[in-house]
Amino acid sequence: MNDIVLSATGLVMRFGGITATDNVSLNLKRGARHALIGPNGAGKTTLINLLTGVLTPTAGRIVLEGEDITRLAPHRRVARGMVRTFQINQLFDSMTPLETLALVVSQQAGLAAQWWRPLGSTAKVSERAAQLLEQFHLSDVAQQQTRQLAYGKRRLLEIAIALACEPRVLLLDEPVAGVPAGEREELLQTVAALPADVSVLLIEHDMDLVFSFADRMTVLVNGALLTEGDPDTIANDPKVKEVYLGHGAAHV
Amino acid sequence: MDFRDSLLQKARWRPWEFAVWAVAFVLPGLVPSHALMINEIAIVALFAMSLDLILGYTGIVSLGHAAFFGFGAYTAALFAKLVMPDPTVGLVVAVLLSALLGAMASITILRGSDLTRLMVTLGTALLLLELANKLDWLTGGADGLQGVVMGPVLGLFEFDLYGRTAAWYSLAVMLVLFLLMRRLVHSPFGATLKAIRDNRLRAMAIGIPVVSRIAVIYTVAAAVAGAAGALLAQTTGFASLDVLAFDRSADVLLMLVIGGVGWLYGGIAGAVVFKLLQNWLSAVTPQYWMFWIGLILVLLVLVGRDRLLKPWTWFGARGGSRP
DSSP: OTTEEEEEEEEEEEETTEEEEEEEEEEEETTOEEEEEOSTTSSHHHHHHHHHTSSOOSEEEEEETTEEOTTOOHHHHHHTTEEEOOSSOOOOTTSOHHHHHHHHHHHHTTOTTOOSSOTTOSHHHHHHHHHHHHHTTOGGGTTSOGGGSOHHHHHHHHHHHHHHTOOSEEEEESTTTTOOHHHHHHHHHHHHTSOTTOEEEEEOSOHHHHHHHOSEEEEEETTEEEEEEOHHHHHTOHHHHHHHHOTTGGGO | OHHHHHHHHTTSOOHHHHHHHHHHHHHHHHOGGGHHHHHHHHHHHHHHHHHHHHHTTTOOOOSOTHHHHHHHHHHHHHIIIIIOOOHHHHHHHHHHHHHHHHHHHHGGGSSSOHHHHHHHHHHHHHHHHHHHHHOHHHHOGGGOBOOOOOOOBTTTBOOOTTSHHHHHHHHHHHHHHHHHHHHHHHSHHHHHHHHHHHOHHHHHHTTOOHHHHHHHHHHHHHHHHHHHHHHHHHHHTOBOGGGGSHHHHHHHHHHHHHHOSSSHHHHHHHHHHHHHHHHHHHHHOTTTHHHHHHHHHHHHHHHOHHHHHOGGGSSSOOTTOOO
16 A cells, blocks of 8 residues: 555564563554544554664564565664654764764765765855754854753754654654753644655643644554544544543542 | 755865875885884774774674684685785685674674674684684684795785884775775765664654664674784785784774774774884783773773873862862
């Protein structure tokens, strides 16, 4: 099926005796704005780690654009357009945002193996880096060491790096965690403004944001799939209410 | 585009860099009596810069970098003795074989923690040391490889007794390799190395082939270390087991600690300071010079290089941080 971009079938991940992902199947449609929700410890981040190749599943299969990528190295998945952000910022602390984005853009343009010309000497690269800095309000701190940036700026850089990779499938792991309320909307709008054929899988705790953003939702509980559906169905699902509000709440 | 300018600015040559190299090349002519010392400093500086490529730029720790230095030294010495005495050809051969050894050894350092890398690199160097010791029909064993006679550099410049040709030869090789390394660390390739050092997980997540990058830079570092070793063997006409010894791996690490990592000139500065200190202290207190070197290192690390070099900050206010 051509309109399914990413499909995971029967994913299982065990760490010793703990089953972090328990037979999860997920289909991401082309252009979807798909949310992955569930209480803490439901295995959302583990699922992202499996999809991006940080972890290799104990069992199951992952197919991206019709190709089996279950055992493909993480960097090769990026080359095929699958890009993620991290719940906890993963940045290059000794570099500046400018250098970081110039590097990511170079990598994306296939220039990162160049060792003779200085970083940024290709006009296309430095222009795109400058454009990203502008878009993510990082221009004023572009020349500071990333380690010295304030949390909000670091969070913006985290997202900017992912978008600089020109994703076809974007996995966002709590992108707005710790971002001041005023900037959350704008950040998600940037994500929503991605081309319509880019598929997004979003993990988020802020339910207002999730419901305003997603056109489809998957609920994970204890590593297993609880239910999947469009936002209205999920909002009115008694099982989901029970998970989020505790036993008995569904009957209120 | 001002962002482009500021990116390119970092790769641009500063005036003081020209001065450093000009001074380096004038010195052997100015003070011929110290040419041997200058030669030695140039060689260990090159060796230190090669370690910086993996340690400072990529974050790969090594306690056995002398493996490649020593391998280059023996290769160059054996090549001169058995094949032909031309130094340039010998140097190229030593560099290529050291690179090959580095490529093979890189397999051992691709995965695992810093601790595993310390042990594996240390082990590799010890292995080579013992090989050189046991293969005495080839290497001369504990007596060292003697009878190495070098031809003139480029067929023109004979090695002289004062060591001036040696110093210029080593400086020239060091400059050429430095230029290549300087290009490399400022390039997108160099940026991928720093990204791997800073955050390997994210480096993978932006599509950098981390494993192959580490293998490549380890090979390059081995090649440069091999060049430094070859220079030592060629300019002294001798190779002995101490080129592979643990002390050599440790000394070069100390030089980087003194000069600073992640900065090619750190290797040069560290080599100059270390060698001058060693020279001076062993003249003043022949028995105890290691004691003083140790003391200086402890101070350097505890106080910090920046503060040590800026005495005026020693007694100033500390911003009320004191109780």
